[in-house]
Amino acid sequence: MSVHPFPRCRHRPFVEKHAANVAYMGRAAGEKYLAQQIDVQRKTMLKRGIEPTLIEVEVKALESAIRSELWRIIMQTPETRA
Numbered sequence: 001m002s003v004h005p006f007p008r009c010r011h012r013p014f015v016e017k018h019a020a021n022v023a024y025m026g027r028a029a030g031e032k033y034l035a036q037q038i039d040v041q042r043k044t045m046l047k048r049g050i051e052p053t054l055i056e057v058e059v060k061a062l063e064s065a066i067r068s069e070l071w072r073i074i075m076q077t078p079e080t081r082a
Contacts, residue, residue, distance in 0.1 A: 008041055008058060009065035019069035038063050 022030040
């Protein structure tokens with residue numbers, strides 16, 4: 001039996017929170033933070049018994065979602081930033 005996770009990349013508050021955190025850090029610190037958060041998710045899925053191949057698909061999708069949201073934040077004009 002294999003365990004299938006709810007795609008973390010679809011959990012908007014999670015994605016938005018981490019993208020906002022990265023946005024307000026310097027480039028190096030933001031990249032380090034993002035790598036750490038992705039690793040936390042990877043380890044959590046491993047502990048839950050999710051197949052490693054599926055984990056890699058999920059963490060790539062999550063990283064892509066966070067980076068996409070990060071660009072949305074960066075590209076907003078200062079007047080529209082929440």
